Amino acid sequence: MKYPRLDVDCTKIQQNAQFLIGKLSLKNISVTPVTKVFLGHPIIAKVLVTAGAKMFADSRIENIQRMTNAGITTSKMLMRTPMLSQVATVVRCCEISLNTEIIVIQSLSRAAKQSNINHGIIIMVELGDLREGVMPERIVGFIRKIISLPNITIRGIGANLACRYGIAPDDIKMSLLSDLANEIEAQFGIHLDIISGGNTASINWALTSTNLTRVNNLRIGEAIFLGFESLMNEKIIGLHDNAVTLSAEVIESKIKPSLPWGSRGLNAFGEKDIICDRGTVSQAILALGRQDVCVTGLSPPTGMQIMSSTSDHLIIETTGEPLLVGQIVKFTLDYSALLSCMSSRYVHKVFSTT
Structure with missing residues (x-):
């Protein structure tokens, strides 16, 4: 075995996706799985297709191309506002893109016309x-400027919440989105078939709200892969929360003082933590560091505590038996940790079925 190693249980991911697709369909809400945390990995894409996914969303055109090149024909949505430098690629690779800028949509229109493609936005x-997003009071004027662009079809409107400031989706915000959809349809005589009400943070609202709204789509990644909703970081009942784990190997294990000695300045990352003298401790170092993973997103096994990290070393303390050199420690991850270690070429990825 090679370490550090990310183990991905594809069966549990498939079951999570099927559960959410089924539950939300009872609310007339479709699920668009977000593949960005797995970098558009074809294995994960195929698992999600088996689970019932009808479209994928990703923020990177490279991930979308990766799936397409692997023979994944499922429709694809670029969920980050397209870069002007990529519009030609976007219209070729994506059926739909999320947009907030008139100049970008105009460029998409020209690129789509040149390629004889109709692009949905x-x-x-x-x-x-x-x-991202157009201010609600400006949305009608915004659409008036793009409604007649050739080779562009306005498929719907959407919103993103909880990503920057943790602002929660609720009945008021989803009702406003629905009212805007109704106003747009009345003003321009068009039908909006997608009203996308957010991401994993919108799941609890969608499952518990009794208000009737136009919201009929959510873009979901974290809940499918990790079993948690992102707003309060709580496990979603019915989902697996251990489909992905990260294992690392112990390379040193010693009894050491808890208090460093000598003249002290900043560490290699410009930090200077407050340190208390706790006497001697059982300390282990793992071959895992900040270059591999967002360490703050790791949860160690019971009886172990992550104390600090450097580029290549993770220092933990144990309250039970000291760890042995060569021993493997398995961590669970949050979204930030999964995103970072999937992006690291030093972390070996193993996909399996149970």
Whole structure:
């Protein structure tokens, strides 16, 4: 075995996706799985197709191309506003893109016309989290400027919440999105078939709200892969929360003082933590560091505590038996940890079925 190693249980991911697709369909809400955390990996894409996915969403055109090149024919949505430098590639590789800028949509129109392609767009509306989106009071004027562009079809409107400031989706915000959809249809005589109400953070709202809204789509990644909703970081009942784990090998194990000695400045990352003298401790070093994973997103086994990390070393303390050199320690991950270690070429990825 090679370490550090990310183990991905594809069966559990498939079951999570099937569960959410089924539950949300009872609310007339479709699920668009977000593949970015797995970098558009074809194995994961195929698992999601088996689970019932009808479209994928990703923020990187490279990930979308990776799936297409692997023979994945499922429709694809670029969920980050396209870069002007990539519009030609976007219209070739994606059926739909999320948009907030008129100049970008105009460029998509020209690129689509040149390629004799019709490209669908979803206009993102700002509902308070202050990431991407057109202000609600400007959405009608915005659409008036793009409604007649050739080779562009306005498929719907959407919103993103909880990513920047943790602003929660609720009945008020989803009702506003629905009212805007109704207003747009009345003003321009078009039908919007996608009203996308957010991401994993919108799941609890969708499952518990009794209000009737136009929201009929969610873009979901974290809940499918990790079993958690992102707003309060709580496990979603019915989902596996251990489909992905990260294992690392112990390379040193010693009894050491807890208090460093000598003249002290900043560490290699410009940090200077407050340290208390706790006497001697059972310390182990693992061959895993910040170059491999977002360490703050790791949860160690019971009886172990992550104390600090450097580029290549993870220092943990144990309250039970000291760890042995060569011993393997398995961690669970949050979204930030999964995203970072999937992006690291030093972490070996193993996909399996149970």
